[in-house]
Amino acid sequence: MKAFTMPDFYVPYPARLNPHLERSRAHTMAWARDMGMLDAPKPGGGVVWTAEELDRMDYALMCAYTHPDCDGPALDLVTDWYVWVFFFDDHFLELFKHSRDFAGAQAYLDRLELFMTDTSPEPENPAEAGLADLWRRTIPHMSGAWRERFVVSTHNLMVESMWELENIDRGRVANPIEYVQMRRRVGGAPWSANLVEFAAGAEVPAHLAATRPLQVLADTFSDAVHLRNDLFSYQREVAEEGENSNAVLVLERFLGIPAQEAAERVNDLLTSRLQQFETTALTEVPALLADHAIPPHEQAAVALYAKGLQDWQSGGHEWHMRSSRYMNEGMATQPKGLGMSTLRIGAGKRVRQHSHVPFERVGPQPAPEFHLPYPLRMSPHLDAARRYSVGWARETGFLDGVVWDEARFKGIDLAHCASMINADGTLEEVCLATDWLTWGTYGDDYYPVAFGATRDVARAKALNERLKAVMRDSPPEPVEPMERGLADLWRRTAGNLPERARDGFRTAVEEMIDSWVWELENQAANRIPDPIDYIEMRRRTFGSDMTASLARLAAAEVVPAEIYQTRVMRELETAAQDYACFTNDLFSYQKEIEFEGELHNMVLVVENFLDVDRVTARAIVADLMNERMRQFEHILANGLPALLARVGDPGVGRVLERHAAMLKDWMAGIMEWHRRCVRYQEPELLRLRAESLAPLPRLSLLPSGLGTSAVRLRAAR
16 A cells, blocks of 8 residues: 555646666666676575666666757767666665664775775675776766865765764664754765766866855755655665665654655645755856856856756656556656646746735743753853953944944843853953854844845945955955954954865855845845744854854864764764754744744744645644754764774864763753743833834935835834
């Protein structure tokens, strides 16, 4: 019996078929046989694949649909890559997932990575033989920058199989945020995006690959590929093979809903990610190319890459409806294209995303139950930091009455927050942390006032360029409070750092201020963000990415940068970041929704996406927080010790353990500050509203003259 009925999919573009299909079918069957994939033994008898099974799975058809425009040799090579990756997945399953052979699995993966080098050993199994052959045939066609990205993608899809294996062994189902992040690493779609560059002959320019628009194209592509695959593969993976790495199962468990409803929710998220891809491709990518004056040949490469990703989505959907590997009985092939059905599926989501009415009366919201197992600690330098911070904020120009005055600043009490998250710091360190919190919080308040009401995104971008210049060699003279504050902080923080650490911290600051512009653009479009995009950008808007980067600076030369990019450290940090970000969203809900007309709050995002009331949405956000905390505890108890044993360096171990302790203090301090701070309490919000309705100097920031009174009133509110 099927676990659920397939939902209606949003497939806005028809699939197209490469004319070289039959050539690649014949080629890849012969190649798989030559590599030994058709007689690779299972531990319990039989073989992993037979020729008949490979023929039925028809990976050549998949590649002909997903890469409809490449020539025959390119299609052959791409098809071989997919045969290899699916064989690897099934081979690993048979050898290690069923037996729970962790040591054998790790040795298998460690050795497999040797075949992505110029001097690889002699292959000992079909997975090694296939990878060695593919590496030799692919690398000469691509640049060194592409090769580095492809190595990372291939590394992730191989080594993160251990995450799946560990979860199966523990009977553990991931929380939704962890699942989406990890599925990108283990699922292989970022790797597929790299192969799109090869097949389309359109390598992404290296200097653009890490920008937000190009990264969002890759991430939305990846998420959509994986979510679609999870829907089609649920029956085989979960019901028949006992896998627990599937988005439908994740939502079943997290939301406590039946499989059919969970499948519908996964499809909603799939639709949202496809629409985020479209929005990014049509708005953010052209703006990026224009802002950076990208030359025509690089613009053409980016356009072909985006088109290649789009073709992959439609072709991948068509193949899933045809392959024997998946649950597709009774489904009509060939998507509806631009028919009314798929347009209706997409239109409903878009309308709700853009239909929020701001300044709704919501009232005070009770704090839910939080799982916070770590004690609160306080620096003895709190009083001194409070006295110091007022003087610094005044000298910098933050207390001029435009956004803050001295009474409001003292009420926010950022020294209190800094003293809890830097409990063991010196007075100088606590004061520096207070100043960074002051600068970031002021900027978060300043951008909506200065640029939000007037929708002046261009001026916000211009300020960002001046702020970025402050952090470069030979910076300009700062001319306004944001620039003065950053100039002083940058001098005190980054002056003596090694170049690698300084560059990483600069990037974190730049991403934070750029995320404030992202908020302004959403506000101008009255667009509630897609849930995944919101979570990932929230880490930047809240400054938690910058906070994590700041915490690493002291030991930048002790811990290699790649260790912080491992699954264990990345998940440890993002779990803590999400806990802190959602803490802010729950406590600031009334302030942002009722008093500021904001769209960027996780509770509102959940309300909109799941179409539920705010009480239900708050409970879901609290559950997400608590699950992220449990994941944090799980990593501390299991993942971190295993990582430290693997690294084998006591000095690195001590630094990483201190970093984990800092994250505990950070979460506990953020929670306590929100509980005590007047910034989110209704009496303070009403007091500030009453003040803002009186004529104030701050209105000089806004336009004057006929027709602008509504803008002025909105900004004041």
